Every structure is written in structure tokens, then in C-alpha cells.
Amino acid sequence: MQTKEIIKLKDITVSFDGEPVLSGLDLNISDGEFVTLLGPSGCGKTTTLRIIGGFVTPDSGSVFFDGQDIADLPPYKRQVNTIFQRYALFPHLNVEDNVAFGMRVQKKKPAEIKETVDRMLKLVNLAGFNKRKVETLSGGQQQRVAIARALANNPRVLLLDEPLAALDLKLRKDMQVELKNIQKSLGITFIYVTHDQEEALSMSDTVVVMDAGRIQQIGTPQDIYNEPENAFVADFIGESNILDGIMHEDYLVEFFGRKFKCLDAGFGPKEPVDVVIRPEDIDIVPADKGHLTGKVTAVTFKGVHFETIVDFKGFKWMIQTTDYYPVDSVIGIVLNPEDIHIMKKSEYSGMFGDYSSYSEEFDEMANPEIDLTEEAEVQE
């Protein structure tokens, strides 16, 4: 498929009050793509979106739209429209006048405006809501009005800043499907911001994982999940056990004092690496048949599976299994080559992927000191 580049961010740097917010950001977006910027709160997603919308001027770097440098173009002259984080509907206008706003500014003919408003309201399942006051609408309906209002302007690119964050789970799932359908049927580019990895994986053509003002990885949802580039990505997207390993030769990695076959190549001899093992890829077997044996320390029922925390020589793994193994039972595990993913060491090495301090509520609170001692034990 021939894809044309519609937006290009080149070496963008932004700081607020001396604090760097984006550092050397490069991003190319193809026409008609559904691109998601994914990362933890405060990593610079909104800022990136606002640069494209024209609301933030980068300290350095350039922004291209359709090959044209648009650095000096004010927001109202850009062919992009935004769905703001908090809808930002005009409180003094009814639904119809909100949706018609952009077209009235452009002095379109009343008949055309009327036709487009009705078409857009139908598109977002709000047909007949024309005269309703916006404050009488539910959160989900207000969000639909915001979408209709932006799309009525016929943008080439739609920017969406966590548009579903304020909705409850059920509605959010429905709207995800709806938004994806709208994007497909209109064929325009969506740049979607979220901190919800599941949302990102299920909706996007391309996921851009960000942290601390830098892009960590760009790829398809499958790439990002199966081939994370570093410990941050592996940890942020789904659950991961991340171990220290040493690459002996192509397709052979050592960890926990044992050599395993794997599918990765291209590392230096004896290069220290991060090894990722997804909790759902691990097969549990009787203790005497396993590559490794460990002791169950905690079990949580999650509906689809049991989340089982297993202690291997002081390093705790998360294993997702449909079978129940009670606390204190000793189990074995088997790791197949395709279950093992090797990553280069990065600044994030050692910060993630150890479930020793794991508890439901404090998922995010990794304790670096504990990590260090665990690592020391592992190397013994």
C-alpha cells in the first residue's frame, strides 16, 4: 500500500519553566493512519498533540504538514481539528450550533450547514439532538458532540486527547469501537492520546510509546507487545517478568544459571541483556519436570486466569495460569524459545519486571533498593 506522509515532527524540543518536556522528538505519521501516543501521565503526550494543533510552539525543531513547514501557522489556519480532553463544548450554544460553529466561521451556506450538522449527528448517534442544551447531555453524549463538531470541519487530521478518559468502562469500550469505525469510514488520520495500553493496542494501526519526553518505541500493536525495545515498554504494555541475562551466542541466552534457546540474534558475545517473559507464556509443570522450580507466594483470581506470584531463588515472577496452585506449593516451569524475548540493556534496566514488591494497589511503586538487592542475589 502506498502511504503518504501527512505529518512530520523533526527533532522537537520543548521545555516549560526550564523543565524539558520533549527532547529531540521525531515522528512521521502517514495519511489515513490511526496513530496512538501512549505513555504515563506527564510524559508529554498532550504537548506533542498541541504542537501539531498549533497551541504550543516548540523551542526548536520543525513541524511539517503535507511537506510544508507549518511552524508559523496559527491554529485557526491548520487543517487539523482537536477533541479536547474535557470536551470544551461552547456552553452558550445548543448541540446544533456547537456542531455548526466551524462551518459558520467559514461562512458556509445555511443549507449546507444544516445538511452537514444532521449528517454528523447521525454519524455519532445523536440524530434529533439538534436543539438540546449541551449541559443537559451525559458525558458520553457531550463527547459525541465534540467529535461531531470537529468532524464537521472536514479535517485532514483529527487530534484526540484522552477523549474517553472520563467515561465509565462499558461506555468507553463502545466508544472505542465507534471511534475506530468512524476513522475507517472517513479514512482520515487520527492521532489519539491515551495512557491506557489496552485502548492503544485495540484501536491503533501504529502505537508510539513515550516516556519522559522521549519516544521509546514506534510500531504496530503486535510489535510493541511481542518485541518491546526496552524494559520500560515491556513493563508499560501488559505484564512482564524482566530478568538479567547474558547472551552467549545467537539464539542462546543464560539466566538463573541456566542456558535457554531463544529466537533473538545480533548481540555481542557475552553481552548482558534484559530478558522478557510474559506471564501468559509460561507453562507450569510438576516440579521435577521443570527448567526451573519455584514456590508460589500469592494467588489472585482474575476471572479469566489466576495471577500467581512464584518465587524463583528470591526473584518473584508473575505467571498467569488457568489452573489453581495454592500458596506454598512447589511448581516447575518450562520456557520455550518463542516465550523468551531479549532486549538490549537500557537506562530502564533493573527498574521494572520484578514482582517481589508486587501488590495489587501498589503496582506502580517499584522500590529501586529492593530491586538492587534482588539482582545481587540472582547473580550469586
Place this chain on the structure above:
Amino acid sequence: MIKSKAAAAPFTAWMLLFTIIPLGIVLWFAFTNADGQFTLGNLPHIWAQAATFGISIFYGAIATVICLLLAFPLAYNISRATERVQQTMVMIIMLPMWMNFLLRTYAWMSILENNGFVNQLLRLIGLVGENDYLPLINTGGAVVLGMVYNFLPFMVLPLYTVMSKIDNSVIEAAQDLGSNVFQVFGKVVIPLSIPGMLSGITMVFVPAVSTFVITKLLGGSKTLMIGDAIEQMFIGQGADYHVGATLSLVLMILILVCMAVTGMADKGEEADV
């Protein structure tokens, strides 16, 4: 909400003592003569003061419009500034209000006098001759200036209050949908600021139209407003409480009408939303 009658008693007493009874006394004076007999004889005095009423409304309206034109951009810029700047700016605008109203107006008097600050400055830079002066004090302009200076905060504050509730993202949404600066103001900021404008207009026009201190100190004997006319009826030689009460009543009705009009506009605005 306080529902208890006992709790409302002090308020009721206050209203009775300081609002209802004085109003009754004004009414009584307006419709009686010196012998305490009922009469409509005071009413013709209203026509005698028609010109004064006209001037008062005229100056009051001009001052209100100038206040609105000055306050709107000022309030808007404050409302878009950072929290700290907002607090500081509101403080600076309120600051003169902590000084006595008379004192502030006297200060303007000394600034505008024929040998006052402005004229000395003009002489210094040679714009007027050594023994010459620019007539500033005792003009209509000085009166309007005094009104604008004294009542500007009453326009800025309600506007600021309303504008600070306008979310920045709403303004950005308007830009995003293709509005330039003028369209953003015309289609979003001004419509959303109307409640603040209406209360600002009331809060400036009402004291401006009824002032007598400003006219007296800055307008000299030539500029007479309705406030001065009323004052003259209560103090000094030609005092006539009955005519004074009648004129006060007319002024009161004038102000009530003004408030009713802005109140109706406010209601209409809400109905539109």
C-alpha cells in the same frame, strides 16, 4: 438555607428599620407639603430638573461605556494570566478602593487644577504658555474622568469573575475550529461574558448617575447633576425636603428601571443557553 423564622428575625428588623421605614419617609415627604398635607404639588419640580436628569444620564452612560471598554480587555487579560498574576492584579485594582472616596476625588482635583500637576507638566514641556493653562478642572470631561476612575473596579471585578470561569480549552476549541482573534471574541468570549457585563453596567451606572461628590469637586458650579440637585434641596438656603424627596424618588425609579432592563437581558441570555 436558613429556614427558621427566629434566625431571619434580625434580618427582618434590619430591613424594616433601614429600608422600609426610610422609604416610607421619603414617600411621605414627596407627597406632602410644608403643612404636612397631601399634595401632588411637588411633581412639577421634576420637569424643572429635566435637563439635570438628562445630563446625569448622559454622563453616567458615557462613564459606563468607557468603563466597559477599558475593563473588558483588562479583565480578559487578567483572567488568562497565571493564578499569581491574577491575584496580584485583582489586588491592585481593589487597592484604590481602600482609600477614602473623597480623598481620591480630591487627589484628582489637585491633579487637574489650573495650576495642578498636569498643567505644570504641560508648561514644563512647553505645550502651554508660562501663564497659560489647559482647562481641565470644572469640565464635563473631568466629571466623566472622576466617574471612570472611581467606578472602574465595579466593572472589572464582575467581568473578571465571569471570564475566569471560561475554560481555556473553550477558547482553544474556537481557534481550532477556524476562528481568528476577532471571531473568538465575537462568538465565544463576549457571549459568555454577558452576565458580567450586565452586573458591571448596573454597578457603574447606578452610582455614576446619582453622584454629587464627583460633580461638586471636579465639575465646579457649571456641571450640575441630579445628585447635586437633591443635595441642594436638603442643605443650606433653598432647602425643601419635599421637593428633594420627590427628586430622590424619580432617581430611584430611574435606577430600578435600569436594573430591570439589565436583569431582563440577563434572563434572556440564560434562556438562550
